[in-house]
Amino acid sequence: MHDAGQATPARNTPTAISASILALSAEVARRKEAADKRKAASTGGPVFIPSTKTFKKPKPVQNKGVEARAAIDHAIYEKEHIYDRPDVADERVYLELKRKAELYELRKTLNADSDSLDAPAKDDNDNELVDFVQKRHDEQESGHRADHGPVIKSLQESDWVEFIDEFNRKRLVRKSQLPAMGLKFVTGTGVVDSSHSGPDLVSRHMSHEQERQQWEAEAVAASQSEYVATNTLPHFDYKRENRQMGVGFYAFSQDEAERRKQREELLQIRANTLMAQKVAVAIKAAKQKRIEDRRKMIAERAIRRKRLREHGVLPSSYNSSSMQVQDDEGDALDLVRLMRFKYEQT
Known part of the structure; x- marks a missing residue:
């Protein structure tokens, strides 16, 4: 216990040394x-006062397992392939070229020995890398018709046909729409009008x-012919044009x-x-x-x-039927009569 006459020292009172240190730090900052x-x-630039506030950097959101999968992918990518080695790659290229050269020599020998397309092939078709011979035409016409007769007959009897447009x-x-579209069928080796039926449509180049x-x-x-001597020129035929006709095209x-009649009709329509x-x-x-x-x-x-x-005439006076007729006439005499009528009323 303390004596009653002795003063108790205050708690948390800074000492003289700590007070002087704080004052010195504040003075240094100022x-x-x-x-x-x-x-x-002195330099003329803006005054920048550094901030003493600290900001916590946000932690990036991490996806679980990304690093492990990336490591696996990197290991697979970095794995050395056997054909990536220079010595093995050169050997592989040499073997491939040698095999192709043997196949080419074999094909040349077969083509030199066979004088017709009917000669049977002596090598395996699965091992061929290049087809040197076109499609063989060894099928006889009778056999071709016997094999494809039902298909051709069904195509001829069908009302629908398939073709490839300009796009x-x-x-x-339908076959009935072909004349309007300018399409043609092939029968045999010649081109006929689209009104005739044929097995299929031709390609553009053909x-x-x-x-x-x-x-x-x-x-x-x-x-x-004997008609060449005449000076008449042939008329324009739109079927010979390799282009799409417009909407307003008139054939x-x-x-x-018939051509003269069509021209007269067009002239009459123009006159009308x-x-x-x-x-x-x-x-x-x-x-x-x-x-x-x-x-x-x-x-x-x-x-x-x-x-x-x-002149003091009220609207009710000149809006009447009689006054309206006089107003519509617009004669100067009407104005004089109106003024006289007003004077007599007064």
Whole structure:
């Protein structure tokens, strides 16, 4: 216990040494801040005061097992393959080239020994890397028809046919639509009109070649005929054009009488169209004239009513039926009569 007359020292009281240390630290911080401000002001740059606040860096979200899977993938990628070794790779390339050279020599020997396509092949087709011989045509015509007869018959009897359009798309259309689309079938070796039936459709290059042959034959026949001496030029045939016709394309007939009739119909349609255009323009002009006349009449009526109001005529007076008729006439004598009527009433 302490004596009553003795003072008890206060707890948590800083000593003189700790107080002096704190005061010295505060003074050093103030002096340093003042020095930084003077330095920044002398250089003309902005004053940056460092922040004493500490920020905790967020931990990245880790996916479980990613590092293990990456290590496995890296180990598989880094594993040396047997064919990646230079010595083994060179040996493998040499063996492959040697095997191909033997196959090429074997094919050359077979082609030199066989004078026809009917000679049987002496090697295994599974070991061939390159097909030197085209598709063999050793099937007889009778055997081909016997094998594919039902298929051809079903194609001829079917109403639907398959073809590839200009965008390389497969399409199914009816045979009745083929003439309008300009498609053609092949029967035998010649090109016929699409109204005839055939086993299948030709490819684009084959159709071009067959059309060229057909045009050449027609040109030779025309040069040998007696009608070549005439100066008449052949008419345009859209079937010879290798392009898609537009929506407004009108195909004239090759017959002269039918062609003349079609031309007269088109000229008549053009004349009717021009006449209808002229009538429409005249109707529009007449309507515009009526509108202008009506606008002028309304303006004149407004002027006359303004003059009546200036002379003291009430709207109820000139809106009556009799006064309205006089107002519409617009004669100066009506105004005089109206003024006389007003004077007599007074």
